[in-house]
Every structure is written in C-alpha cells, then in structure tokens.
Amino acid sequence: MPDDQERRMPGSDKPLEAVTLGTSGLGDEALARALVTGRFRQLDTSNMYAEGRSETVIGQALKQAGGEVTIFSKADRDLATGVFDGDRVMRSWEETTSRLGVETLPIYHLHDPFTITVREAMAPGGAVPALVSLREQGLVGAIGIAVGGGTMVQDYIRTDAFDAVLTHNRYTLVDRRAEDILDLAAERNMIVFNAAPFGGGILSGSPRHAATYGYRPVSPEFAAHVERMRELCARWGIGLAAAALHFSLAEPRIHSTVVGISSKERLAALDALVDTVIPDGFWTDSASLGTPPPSPID
Template sequence: MPDQQGRRVPGLDRPLQPLTVGTSALGADPGDEALAEMMVSGRLRQLDTSNNYAGGRSETLIGAALKQAPDGVTVFSKADSDPGTGVFDGDRVMRSWEETTSRLGVETLPIYHLHDPMTITVSEAMARGGAVPALVALREQGLVGAIGIAVGGGTMVEDYIRTDAFDAVLTHNRYTLVDRRAEEILRLAAERDMTVFNAAPFGGGILGGSPRHATRYGYRRVSPEFAAHVERLRALCERWGITLAAAALHFSLAEPRVHSTVVGVTSAERLAQLESLADTVIPDGFWADLAALGSPPPSPID
C-alpha cells in the first residue's frame, strides 16, 4: 500500500486511512457475524456503511462487533430516505441518524453522508426543513465531524458539491483503470479541499477478476470495444507480473486527489484478498505503459 500521510478529518482522532472496507453486502448472509468481527479486528479497520445496507443489518452487525473490538476502529455511515415512502427531508435525516447511531452503539460519527437522494431535487434538499440543513445542524452540534454527499448517476454529485455545503464526497464506479468520468468531481472537490472517497475501483467486478462480472462494468453489459480494452489491460498486467485487480486498486490508491478508496467486501476470503492486493508493489514503468494504451472507450454507465 502506498506510504501516504493520512488526511486529517474533523471528528476523527487518527489520520484517514487510504483503504476503507465497504459493507453494503454485510448482513445478507446469516453467518455474517463472523465477517463483521473480522472487519473490526483485522488490519483494515476503517468501515463504510449506511442506514439502508441489508435493511439496517450491516450497521447492526458492525455495532455488535464494535462492543468486542479493540480501539482504533473507524466507521462512516450515511443518511438514507425512508425505505417505505421515499421521503428524504430534514426529519427523515434525523430519524436516519438516530437509527444508525443506535445500531452502531455510538454517539458521534466522523463523517456522515447524504446517500442517494434520488427522490428529491437539490433545491428541495437545500431548502429550509430539507435534508442538507439537518446534516449541517448535526455538524454544528458536534454529532458529526464532517458531512458528505454520496450519490451515483448523472451530474447530481457535481450539483451538490457546488452548493459548498459539504466537507466530503464519495464517488462510485467513476474513477477506475477504465473510466475517468469522475474527473470533474475530483476537480471540484480539490478546489474546495474536500475529503474524497473513491468507491468500487473494480468497476463492479470486471477489474477484480470476477468471472460472474466479466461482461459487465458498473453492473451493465460492456461493449465489444470496452471488453477488448480490458483484455489489453489484462495482458499488460501479465507482462509486468501483476494482477489486473492489483493494478485497479493501486490506480485509485496512487491518485493524490483521492484520500481513501472504498472496496466492498463480501466474505473473509475477499477481505484477505484485499489485504494482499494492498501489499502488491506496482512497478513504476507500468503506469507509463498504461498511459500508452490511450483513453479507454466510453463506459456503459452514465
């Protein structure tokens, strides 16, 4: 893993780590208690969760594991719309906050994101009584150290960044070996000195070696041109003696505008694999050869 000096985040008593374990799938299987315990006791003990992951079970399992965990575990979470009605106003943000902190067994969080506000407009989110003023109130009360925006699709992320209300941003499936659509997000965030999380560096699995996702990027089927570019990347990695997954992870880790890379983990095996990938040393010459391949074809997601 690159030897980077971690970014300081208000409300976090230790430097931000370059790798964050994503827990969106945690709680989907009955035996995930053991996986949660590994996540909080292992080497990579910086976790990203959300109010709606596995219907709240992700946070519940993390909270139970935290009771037995040593010091030094960091958890970030997100406010979500009402699962039944889709309402996402200020009252819902406060209820989401109460649900999250109750499940996790904590009183404060270092970063709390507004998550996928697809049921409201940016103007509605920013208005009096809206979701963003509620997040700001939580920050002003010291209940969160920083507030972030985490949303996929279109230009909504950029629109929220331009409000200047947020301290952090989480982008997903938009800055990888084969996709640079987050360039504008990274530019806007850097101008505002925001903390940046880059999630899904494997593009939903195609860059992580998953046979099940070999024909999809961001969960959508890829074009023949896109698939051919991935194969050229794979061949390049083989020539340098590294795996495509290692190159994909370190592409994000090496980007100075990205402060932490979020990788979803679904099993103990995947957690161990992530640690091994993080330790892989990428030869300097690889990046020059990568650039020589040219710009990747358009990805299948917006």
C-alpha cells in the same frame, strides 16, 4: 499513499487511512467481527445497507469483539415512502447511531437522494440543513455527499455545503468519468472517497461480472480495452486487481479507496493486493493504451 495525500479525520489528529472497507452487503456476524478486528481500520456503511443489517452486525461486533475502528455512515431516504427531508435525516441518524452503538460519527453522507431535487434538499427543513445541524452540534465531524449516478454529485458539490464526497464505479483503471468530480472536490479541499475500484468485479477477476462494469453490460470496445489492460498486467507480472486498486491508491486527489468486502476470503485477498508493488513503468505503459472508451455508467 503519498505524504501530500494524507488527510486527518475531521476534528481529530488521527490520519484518514488509504483503504476503507465497504459493507453494502454485510449481514454475517462472523465477517463483521473479522472486519472490526482486522488490519484495515475504517468501515463504510449506510442506513439502508442490507435494510439496516449492515450497521446492526457492525455494532454487535464492536460490542462483542471490541476493536478500534472508524465508521463512516450515510443518511438514507425512507425506503417505504421515499421521503428524504430534514426529519428523515434526523431519524436516519438516530437509527444508525443506535444500531452502531455510537454517539458521534466522523463523516456522515447524504446518500442517493434520488427522490428529491437539489433545491428541495437545500431548502429550509430539507435534508442538507439537517446534516449541517448535526455538524454544528458536534454529532458529526463532517458531512458528505454520496450519489450513484448522473451529475447530481457535481450539483451538490457546487453548493459548497459539504466537506467530503464519495463516488463509485466512476474512477478506475478503465474509467475516468469522475475526473470533474475529483477536480471540483480538490478546488474545495474536500475529502474524497473512491469506491468500487474494481468496477463491480470486472477488474477483480470475478467470473460473474466478467461482462459487466458497474453491474451493466459493457460494449465490445470497452471489453477489448479491459482485455488489453489485462494483457499488459500479465506482461508486467502483476494482477489486474492489484493494478486497479493501486490506480486509485496512487491518485493524489483521492484520500481513501473503498473496497467492498463480502467474505473473509475477499478480506484476506485484500492484504495481498495492498502489499503488491506496482513498478513505475507500468503506469507509463498503461497510459499508452489511450483514453478508455465510454463505460456503461451514466
């Protein structure tokens, strides 16, 4: 990570690390122990991941195996009713901290508030005032917005209520849909997390996701662009996954790249990807491929 890209953890002199491990599908205790004791010291989770199991096994691993890791989590709506008001944010916070066995979190995101409008979220008694209250009480160091689709991320950023933003499947080696998000965040000096640098698997070599991007079918034009990028990587003697990861790591508007980990094998493979050296000339050649065609992500 370039020196000018380094950011400090809110309320701390501890640097924010370039790689954060994503745990959306985490449910295995052995894998959780590997995550909290390994090379990468930041974990991203959420109240709703694996219906709370992700936070539970992380908390158990921290208690049993120790490990000095930083955990970011997210407030989620009531999965049964869809309610996402201020009271729900506080209950979500209590559930999360109880599972993790912590009293505070450095960053706490509002997560996929699809059941409410921005106006409802910002109103008295709404989700955002509750997050602000947690920050004012010192229970969270910063509050963030993490939304999966549409223009809602931009709408929340423009409220100027947030310190951080998390976007995913929208800024990758073959997709630039998050350009405006990154620009808006940079204007406000926000912390930026870029999740899913492999576009859901198409850039990591996953056979299961070879024809999808962000878990949606790709167009022939998009598939052809990915194949041209794959061929370019082969000519330079580097893997497509390594190039995809370092594309995010090299972007100065991004402060940490969130990589989902679903197995010990993927965790081990991440080591090699991070350590790969990408020649400067590769980026010049990749730019010559032109603007990527539209991805299937809205």
